[in-house]
Amino acid sequence: MADQKIRVGLVEDQLLFRQGLKAILANLPNVEVMFESADGYSVVDKLTACPELPHVLLVDLSLPPNGKTEYNGMQLTNDITLRFPDIKVMILSVHNDDSLIAQLIQYGAAGYLVKDCNPQEVYDAIQSVHTKGSYINEQSLKAIQNNLGKRHKPKALMASLNLTKREVEILQLICQQNTTEEIAEKLFISAKTVDGHRNNLLQKTGSRNTVGLVLFAVSQNLLLK
Amino acid sequence: MADQKIRVGLVEDQLLFRQGLKAILANLPNVEVMFESADGYSVVDKLTACPELPHVLLVDLSLPPNGKTEYNGMQLTNDITLRFPDIKVMILSVHNDDSLIAQLIQYGAAGYLVKDCNPQEVYDAIQSVHTKGSYINEQSLKAIQNNLGKRHKPKALMASLNLTKREVEILQLICQQNTTEEIAEKLFISAKTVDGHRNNLLQKTGSRNTVGLVLFAVSQNLLLK
DNA sequence: TAAAAAACAGGTAAAAACCCCTGCTTTTAC
DNA sequence: GTAAAAGCAGGGGTTTTTACCTGTTTTTTA
Numbered sequence: 001m002a003d004q005k006i007r008v009g010l011v012e013d014q015l016l017f018r019q020g021l022k023a024i025l026a027n028l029p030n031v032e033v034m035f036e037s038a039d040g041y042s043v044v045d046k047l048t049a050c051p052e053l054p055h056v057l058l059v060d061l062s063l064p065p066n067g068k069t070e071y072n073g074m075q076l077t078n079d080i081t082l083r084f085p086d087i088k089v090m091i092l093s094v095h096n097d098d099s100l101i102a103q104l105i106q107y108g109a110a111g112y113l114v115k116d117c118n119p120q121e122v123y124d125a126i127q128s129v130h131t132k133g134s135y136i137n138e139q140s141l142k143a144i145q146n147n148l149g150k151r152h153k154p155k156a157l158m159a160s161l162n163l164t165k166r167e168v169e170i171l172q173l174i175c176q177q178n179t180t181e182e183i184a185e186k187l188f189i190s191a192k193t194v195d196g197h198r199n200n201l202l203q204k205t206g207s208r209n210t211v212g213l214v215l216f217a218v219s220q221n222l223l224l225k
Numbered sequence: 226m227a228d229q230k231i232r233v234g235l236v237e238d239q240l241l242f243r244q245g246l247k248a249i250l251a252n253l254p255n256v257e258v259m260f261e262s263a264d265g266y267s268v269v270d271k272l273t274a275c276p277e278l279p280h281v282l283l284v285d286l287s288l289p290p291n292g293k294t295e296y297n298g299m300q301l302t303n304d305i306t307l308r309f310p311d312i313k314v315m316i317l318s319v320h321n322d323d324s325l326i327a328q329l330i331q332y333g334a335a336g337y338l339v340k341d342c343n344p345q346e347v348y349d350a351i352q353s354v355h356t357k358g359s360y361i362n363e364q365s366l367k368a369i370q371n372n373l374g375k376r377h378k379p380k381a382l383m384a385s386l387n388l389t390k391r392e393v394e395i396l397q398l399i400c401q402q403n404t405t406e407e408i409a410e411k412l413f414i415s416a417k418t419v420d421g422h423r424n425n426l427l428q429k430t431g432s433r434n435t436v437g438l439v440l441f442a443v444s445q446n447l448l449l450k
Numbered sequence: 451t452a453a454a455a456a457a458c459a460g461g462t463a464a465a466a467a468c469c470c471c472t473g474c475t476t477t478t479a480c
Numbered sequence: 481g482t483a484a485a486a487g488c489a490g491g492g493g494t495t496t497t498t499a500c501c502t503g504t505t506t507t508t509t510a
Binding site for chain 3: 389391414419421434
């Protein structure tokens, strides 16, 4: 198992970059490049035809469009991880966009590398993705932290607002697109009372209108699914 | 630099576990345990008094309360990472709760380990956190992926709805708590026109009212920050 | 170039927002 | 243990905003 080579696939449109990467990886003792593609469209087909699937797929984030429709590394990542859950997708990109990184992780990417990293880092990443299941470096972690829900200290905020149970209850019903009267019926109280609670909510949350209430509820994870 | 020892701090209430961990780490050549605490309350004070800050802080997630108030590893992580950004906080926990892991990462934790891992993994984690800035293993990555919003192909949904640019623009302004008239002023069009767009949005998204529009925008990540 | 889609706009009724207010019950604090 | 505070329920009325309908003009696109 430890001596078995890590099967690596490359998805990268620039021929030179792809060849260079292949050359670098060829020098590594326990890595074998056994798959490559210049665009995203044919990858799934090629993989289904493979006798052995690659362990790790290095995917360029900016893949070329096919005529009109675009099929970039993000979409490919999503499709690959859904159809081949065992393949670890490692994104290569020139950019370093936080929200993009977070989204890629969300779409199932196992790691993210900028293209100007050194070869050793590529090797570490492949190794880490294969053995640990992921390769998250500091910048990726920061990206994740910045995009892992925007709620900073929800408990503190909630506590300071001091919403009552009834208010939370009504807020949740508002967020389910109920009108004031519908809420009143469901809670067996007067519509006027609901209106009063709604106004308290507006005041307590500092909202201008229902939109603000919904955004608040979302930020505080108060939504019932 | 490479020969310099990694300074490690322990925050763990169980004496036996803390001592055991210290003994394990003492065997490692490039690790030095130079700080320890049995609860969360005194950590910040102790750290400010330190001549040299630890590189890595191993923190037990379930720290004991002080009388009435609770101060657990989550809160400690939040405080430490805010006040000492250079210290990498590594969480130790018996549980393996996805949403908890994600929240900890969000609060600034650099890694998460379950307590029944083997000593080698602790060493790897410390090493990784110190050199790479983070240690995210497969279960942590899964936790992150599960908590980075829901994974249901926003683009596909968006495409099928076919919102126009103008509609998206107006939806975003609605989500900023603007009234129809304010939006009209900002876009130099009639309020009636904005209203028309709003109605198209209601129809296209299948919403009953503005609340539905906001929830849709949130689900599609259409909010401008 | 014809059809489709988008942008625009007016009228009307319903709902929400925003004020004012009175009681009653429960919780909290001194 | 009593007083104060907070939560809850209810009411009246006005103004603003939204929801829903209709239609026309402009822009896209097949």
